[in-house]
Amino acid sequence: MANSGKLTDLKGVGPKLAEQLGKLNIHSLTDLAFHLPFRYEDRSKITPIAGLMPMRPAVIQGEVKGSSVVFGKRRSLLVKLQDQSGLINLRFFHFNAAQKNQMSKGTLLRCYGEPRRGASGLELYHPEYQRIEDGLDTPLEASLTPIYPATDGITQQRLRLLHEQMIELLKQDEVALPDLLPEQWCAQWRLPGLREALLFLHNPPANTDLLQLEAGSHPAHKRLILEELLAHQLSLFKLRAQVQADKAPAILSDHTLRSALLEKLPFTPTGAQQRVTDEITEDLKQPYPMLRLVQGDVGSGKTLVAALAACDLLQQGYQVALMAPTEILAEQHLRNLAGWFEPLGIRMGWLAGKVKGKAREKSLYEIASGEAQLVVGTHALFQEDVHFSKLGLVIIDEQHRFGVHQRLSLKEKGERAGLAPHQLIMTATPIPRTLAMSAYADLDTSVIDELPPGRSPITTVAISDQRRPEIIQRVQEACSQGAQAYWVCTLIEESEALQCQAAENTFEELQKALPGLRVGLVHGRMKAAEKADIMAAFKDHQLDLLVATTVIEVGVDVPNSSLMIIENPERLGLAQLHQLRGRVGRGSAKSHCVLLYKSPLSLTSKQRLQVMRDSQDGFYIAEQDLEIRGPGELLGTRQTGLQMLRIADLQRDADLLPQVQEMANDLWYQHPATVEPLIKRWLGDAERFANV
Structure with a gap:
């Protein structure tokens, strides 16, 4: 991202704070401008106590009717606050003597917090508060209060003060943020200019629709989302152009070898x-x-x-x-x-x-x-x-x-x-x-998009591991009739050693439980030759049951295998489950996949397993995986770029992508001078092909 001004030019920013801001990827005033709130609080109006709703933050104002230190599981300061409509308790678990003294009877307080159900009905836990002096006008906030992504050592108050300084510089044109999109686009799509969009999102008027803001669907958001997606698209165009600038062998052949x-x-x-x-x-x-x-x-x-x-x-x-x-x-x-x-x-x-x-x-x-x-x-x-x-x-x-x-x-x-x-x-x-x-x-x-003929559909069922003995019996029956089976062990720990240990334990358990079957074991810590020998033995039907870690996810082709047991499927993504299931169903025999899960399942895990039961279409499963897990996990951390999206969201903003592709083509050919500045603004040093 282009440095258009140093953070240390701001009042109160020394080397230490600048270093802390770096953890938020804020290295310049431009970075600060693009560090947007992730939600907003409405502190622009006072809500009557009787009108409070659970879990909906609000500003209230009233008179202290009494306060006391109460002893339950934890010591707390309980303050009774009343306005003309009703009474509510404020509860503080962390307090000191000075705070207790501020809460004397008759004090006027203005509080902001989230009402929650407590022992005596709705209560505010640790609300922000200020004392209101009689006869003095204490104005409410004129705009929505932004809540920014933060890090240890930087409070919301500090971030707001820094953003207020940046906003003043932005208004005075002292932060170099030229509009890089053609004017006719913004007019055509009724989008604000870049500066206007940023000023609005950092300081939205009190009457702005909060739901629209938090859904990222306000025109000010759309202006920035389009520009960010455009920068990523152009970065890939640039990558392609750089690669295709090279010469490659032009292959004209009579296809004899083919x-x-x-x-x-x-x-x-x-x-x-x-x-x-x-x-x-x-x-x-x-x-x-x-x-x-x-x-x-x-x-x-x-x-x-x-x-x-x-x-x-x-x-x-x-x-x-x-x-x-x-x-x-x-x-x-x-x-x-x-x-x-x-x-x-x-x-x-x-x-x-x-x-x-x-x-x-x-x-x-x-x-x-x-x-x-x-x-x-x-x-x-x-x-x-x-x-x-x-x-x-x-x-x-x-x-x-x-x-x-x-x-x-x-x-x-x-x-x-x-x-x-x-x-x-x-x-x-x-x-x-x-x-x-x-x-x-x-x-x-x-x-x-076509499977070879003769492939059989795979029946998928999800069964609790409390029925494990039944599944072991099912393996016995299938293998006794000439079929082969996989038993895949997964562990939540990333440690390969622990995964291999789990597979070894399961291997020993199944050997004892199935004495009549030839059971093999393969995992990632075995020598390559050893793995190859075991896989070859399984392929040649010298083994009936193969216990494995997820190393068999891709590439292993044994047409005679028709039963797949996957332990703890709730720990895997849909794409990986689909890959594993694809190891069976490669021959003409009817094939089955058993997802042996641990109860209780989370809502996400239930969704995942339902998708696996419902479909064998890899593209449908991938779309569902994207919805459930998001793009970062699905692509893997190595696919740099998309995890760094600051404002855009590939799921939420998917409908904009065709428009973004057209815009990228237009900019690339009609406005080439804006390509590099756009990429630099949004990707900066993270440009994924910088050294190609």
Whole structure:
């Protein structure tokens, strides 16, 4: 954000207070101007005591009829206040002798507080108060009282005093805040100017509709919301323009390798897979980098689409890198792709964090020399000592697990030949339209909206863990009839060690309870080879039941598995539950998912589990997840930018996004001089692509 004035220019702001304000992301007068109230209090009128409503804050004024210190569970000062309409108790748990003396009989008090039900009817607990001197005019507030986001050591009173100084400077034009939106837009949409909107929101008149203000639907809010969303949209346009300014290999191919791969497959791609492959083929013909996001629900066949995209580049002598967020998913990709490509003479490469010593040196040499044509790996592919000979395409699975910077750092790996690689991003986490429009505006989007034939629907039920013995019996019956099952353990703690411990305990419990079944265990702390062996044994039906942590969330494909038990599903988001459930239903057998929850459930948890029972549509589930959890959690903390929205809210303001996209296009092409100042104003140093 542009520094248009130092905070230390304000009266009362020294280095210590400036440092505390920094915790609120207030580093300049401009920051202070955009530090808006999150709610308001109406102290502009006196409410008769008889007219007070529970939990609705109000100003009252009356005469003290008596005060006393009472002893109950806690000592408190009880003051009886009366006006012409009635009487109410004021209760103070923290008080001193001076306060007690101020509350003498006959004193006139004006109080502000939130009435709550107490032992004697409505009471005000710790109200703000002032003594009213007889014969002196004590005016009420002329405007609504703003309540600002605060931090330790900074009171509301201090924040209000700072904002009052800033408002005076704003009125005098001493804070540099030029209007960056074209005048005709504001006239067309009846929006106030920037300065006018800020002055209003910091100091709204007493008659302003409080509900409209707190809902963020006032025209002054809309003015700022549009500008903030516009800045984020433009930041992504800029990112896209920077990437597409690079040269990339234009791939024109006769698709020989692709045809050879398709001939060896025991199935035919779906219409959706074919359509998305065609879109990618068109992108690859361009002499600038492809930036395409492929969304597809669990089991829709994204890996095949990625493989078909890789074919044409491999045929032209370029290397392809596929990166996955976890070793277990990367290993699954390696197995699938090796099975398809090695018979066609393509050499595979492999690099993960656990590849050490001579094996790592060998991998690095094969990648750098070009011997490894199709390289699969994890975050290890980002490391500085990884060099490609001729990288033409980067495929990234589960993009939301990686930061934008990480994705773009792979671009540099292909610049040895003066060309940037094409980028194909895949996700099995369907992204709600509103998020896709705002978080991924730098990418073209394709959707694989068709599942391969032969998939069976999954019946989902939610059952209390008090019925655990019944579920164990159900596993026994299903596996005895030839089916396979997953039992997934989740823990609220982030500690991987604790999650693994829970899985080990459950594994031992189920081994004892199901002596006739072959039970396996897989979790994140096992060695890669050990995990791979267990997964292979499960896939080959050498195991009946697999106990696992959420490491099996993505990538594991066992068509014979038709029963999934998820413990403590209330601790997971909908997207993750949907991913886990997608591990079953991959064959023709009728499949079931049991959500084994702990009672009692919160309202949010009940909502989540109901959505899972009602639908198997990943996009519907993602929309519901967005409503329940909000965009920050859904995108993951690595997807920077959207968590930093100061005023806009992606759920509340979703209806503005199409308009914002049009405005961004218009500004980008018709008013290019305003693009950079807008981005700087709202994103400042946090501009997510600053070092691209």
